[in-house]
Amino acid sequence: MNSADLGRRVGVPSTALFTDQYELTMVQAALKAGTADRHSVFEAFTRRLPEGRRYGVVAGVGRVLDAVENFHFDDEILTFLRERNVVDGPTLAWLADYRFSGDIWGYPEGEVYFPGSPVLRVEGSFAECVLLETVILSILNHDSAIAAAASRMSVAASGRGLIEMGARRTHELSAVASARAAYVGGFDTTSDLAAGFRYNIPTVGTSAHAFTLLHDTERDAFQAQVDSLGRDTTLLVDTYDVAEAVRAAVEVAGTGLGAVRIDSGDLLLVAHRVRQQLDELGATRTKIVVTSDLDEYAIASLAAAPVDAYGVGTQLVTGSGHPTCSMVYKLVARADSADPAEPLRPVAKKSLGSKSSTGGRKWAARRLDEYGVAEAEVVGTGPVPADLADRQLLVELVRGGEVVAREPLDAARERHIAARAGLPMSATQLSRGEPVIPTEFV
Incomplete structure (x- = not known):
């Protein structure tokens, strides 16, 4: 039995309330306006790395897949929403039948990322995608922060053993x-028996x-x-x-x-x-x-x-001073109907300051130099250049609502070791610095 099977065997209750109320009220308003079914594309990304960090680590993808599978509204949850008057009757009826039926692509777990990397892309109707925002960000922001700290500690340890023993210092x-x-970030063992039981960690x-x-x-x-x-x-x-x-x-x-x-x-x-x-x-x-x-x-x-x-x-367990990655989940493209074949129009937030975003469904690839070392994160919305076709980073995770990319946790751990080794040597310096490679938008 691999770690993914073990995680499913434990059983996870509904994740539908691991969300903010405004996700549900947006669905209610969109249903009433007739826009809830518009084909939409959301992306999770960060505008910047935590101060001084040279790379980020994608972690929590397996937990996101579990959360999406278990995101449903049972009778007890619907009763809670009804008694609190969170949403109206037609919305409750819609939620009762909710199951995510769209597609998800993303960076595989253990991969490294940089500012602007489209770490996760969620595609489907507006209503079914927007409901997943909070739980996805909750998982990715926490797990990626911990994995990044673990990766830095793994570099510092230089092959010596690392024991995770922070259970008494967090929830x-x-x-x-x-x-x-x-x-995923490079630790060898844990003191936490629940983690050992659920994920088969030594x-x-x-x-x-x-x-x-x-x-x-x-x-x-x-x-x-x-x-x-x-x-x-x-x-x-x-x-x-x-x-x-x-x-x-x-x-x-x-x-x-x-x-x-x-x-x-x-x-x-x-x-x-x-x-x-x-x-x-x-x-x-x-x-x-x-x-x-x-x-x-x-x-x-x-x-x-x-x-x-x-x-x-x-x-x-506190991310060594950076307990979150500041990832956001933004609508980047949408159609005028529910038809997936209808052309998508890029949409983006144009706020003043640093909170603007780039519209359009994106691909990402990592360009290498002549020595096979990463030299840039390339992100685009048009055709993928021929020289980057085999360097694309996003992989299919969910197709038509069905998870298609579960893997043992050791695969993510090994992937991270390989991804980190492919970065410039300065990536492993503990001194503060800028991202080790730039992000280029094309």
Whole structure:
């Protein structure tokens, strides 16, 4: 069973109320005006990357597909809407039969994106597409922010292990989504069992300081843990004196001790001292795991330390300072009727300042230089140039209301590694900068 199957097996209740009220009132007004069925194209994109970020990471696509499939109005929801007088009777009748029947194209999960990238394109009637705005943005903005932070941390870790452990620092449902997005962005494991169950992400965890404090001595705690979990376990060694704890850990578990975890102090200094002590005690294969409010900068600062894995919580699940991607969902084209064959007319917001958008149904491709490295994100509304035909980024996700592109989560994770590797080397710099490649509109 792959991760996508596992996600469906858990079962997701209706997502229809994960929306803003004005989505429904727009449908009511459009139904009354006779414009609700007009063939329309919406696109999700961001006008800019979070300040200082050089690329974005598309995450949450699989969750969007689940949300679209489960977007329906059952009797309980319809009763709620009726009792609150949210919409009128004819609109309630229309909602009762709602199932998305249109098409969705988008960047595959794990791909990178830039300002103006049409990350998701939703096409169908105005009414059926507009209803999906809030839930789509909720998922993409959150998951892509977490995946981008995870990707930066993965770069900083340079191949060392990464453990997602932020469940206690965010909402319980956000914790599951965060673990999934972190896995796409390059993390290896999670401490959150719900994420492991739903998405088949490897889970890890042994003990906290409370377990040591429960016992009369630190040695007693170590012995109890080793007796229960085996010598390959990870012992937490910074409850009292680290040097004494390391000595006791090796005496209890032997030189085959799996790992020790350090959760406080000057991690660079302590890690070096612990590595030296472990080696002197003969535990040369015992690994060192560090935790304690890490972010990508702290991880990078530990590059010279003898650390084997990093556990990251708060900074990861809050996007390391950027908890959203500022994606928007805009109507970019529409016809004068419900006929999909009728020509579309580009439409766009022309606000003052930075909130204007570009009309027209768009394609996107990534142009490469002579070395096969990305040099521009090219976005257009007309014919795709011949030299970019095989570099197009959008893939079909939903056809006629049916999901056609589910995939295991590992596929998205592997795609991100490949996409990031195809960017200029400066993409992996942690210093603040502009997007690593420009977006060209043609």
